[in-house]
Amino acid sequence: MLSPSDDPLLGLSRVIRDDGSADPDTDPFLPDETLLAMYRELSKIRRIDVRMLGKQRQGKVGFFGTITGQEATPIATAFATRPSDWVFPALRESAIMIARGFPLSTWLAQAYGNSADLLKGRQMPSHMSGRSVQYVSWSSCIGPQIPQAVGAAYAAKLRGDDTVCVGFMGDGATSQPDFHHAMTFAARWKVPAVLVCQNNHWSISVPTEKQTASRTIAIKARAYGMPGRRVDGNDVLAVYAALDEAVRRAREGGGPSFVECLTYRIGPHSSSDDPTRYRKTEEVEAWAAKDPIARFERYLRKAELLDDARRDAILASLEEEIAAAIEAVEDLGPPPRESMFDDVYAALPPNLAAQRDELASLPAAPSGH
Ligand SMILES: Cc1ncc(C[n+]2csc(CCOP(=O)(O)OP(=O)(O)O)c2C)c(N)n1
Numbered sequence: 001m002l003s004p005s006d007d008p009l010l011g012l013s014r015v016i017r018d019d020g021s022a023d024p025d026t027d028p029f030l031p032d033e034t035l036l037a038m039y040r041e042l043s044k045i046r047r048i049d050v051r052m053l054g055k056q057r058q059g060k061v062g063f064f065g066t067i068t069g070q071e072a073t074p075i076a077t078a079f080a081t082r083p084s085d086w087v088f089p090a091l092r093e094s095a096i097m098i099a100r101g102f103p104l105s106t107w108l109a110q111a112y113g114n115s116a117d118l119l120k121g122r123q124m125p126s127h128m129s130g131r132s133v134q135y136v137s138w139s140s141c142i143g144p145q146i147p148q149a150v151g152a153a154y155a156a157k158l159r160g161d162d163t164v165c166v167g168f169m170g171d172g173a174t175s176q177p178d179f180h181h182a183m184t185f186a187a188r189w190k191v192p193a194v195l196v197c198q199n200n201h202w203s204i205s206v207p208t209e210k211q212t213a214s215r216t217i218a219i220k221a222r223a224y225g226m227p228g229r230r231v232d233g234n235d236v237l238a239v240y241a242a243l244d245e246a247v248r249r250a251r252e253g254g255g256p257s258f259v260e261c262l263t264y265r266i267g268p269h270s271s272s273d274d275p276t277r278y279r280k281t282e283e284v285e286a287w288a289a290k291d292p293i294a295r296f297e298r299y300l301r302k303a304e305l306l307d308d309a310r311r312d313a314i315l316a317s318l319e320e321e322i323a324a325a326i327e328a329v330e331d332l333g334p335p336p337r338e339s340m341f342d343d344v345y346a347a348l349p350p351n352l353a354a355q356r357d358e359l360a361s362l363p364a365a366p367s368g369h
Contacts, residue, residue, distance in 0.1 A: 172203025
């Protein structure tokens, strides 16, 4: 009989100890340049988050879904997958796009929904996607992306290529029927999928303990018949190690895995939420003390890869890069209004073509709309 901490579905895998040292038994031993690149990406998305929530408060962006506190999982995913692996995200993973090299100004243009937005202003902000980085659009419904990831992984298996599909969900999404369908079919068809739950303790105002009677979310994997693991989601190296193992297994034909990353949403659910109405400040403060970036920084300092001067230089270059990207897109006008007729029909039906022509003949509104 395993004790809870020995069971990968009940315990919590960690690499970075509280003092910043690494556990040699679980350390993935990444090269120094990779570790520093991870630190840069973690710091980058944190700064973008702060800037964009500010933009929403200024009325420049309609909505923003923050990820502060949850940076480790998306960044570890970007490093544990190949750029050719597909990502089926939920709300808080779009840092993967940036870490995969998606142009930051184009990513930001999606938040503004303006003329530089590849999605032509049709998606909610924070629902970014990009074909060039294999990052699929999210519908905003909680759950459908999980069976979509499994379906795409099944397609990869049938085609015989070695693509892996990673599907994300929050803890709340595991109460949705789509979770059950996805887990059932993924295991039965043995598809190359990695299903990742970012358990951030809250589904808007509903705490995880009201979500399930299971002891952990990870343990559900056992009943469906797939390997699983519960990791410290504020430990970027632990998440990397778990995902690296799961992605390799999927790529080598070993089938799907389920990974629960235990973390915490430090900010509001979104810019439309006031979390002080349902959770205690002490709880937030306790989790803020487990900040994933501060923790990784302690590790890098202990390993003598980072000092004040190097940290300041990284943060200053990020500040410059982000400010330039914001400046490049912030004041662009909206997408051309006729673009609303694009992308649905291969050949526009005559009635819609007539409406488009009529629209084009009307004067532009003063705002350019
Ligand atoms: C099918 C469906 N039901 C309800 C909602 C409203 N809703 C939006 S976000 C959310 C909570 C999601 O919680 P979780 O899956 O834990 O992810 P998190 O936002 O915490 O990352 C809910 C219920 C929705 N978008 N879709």
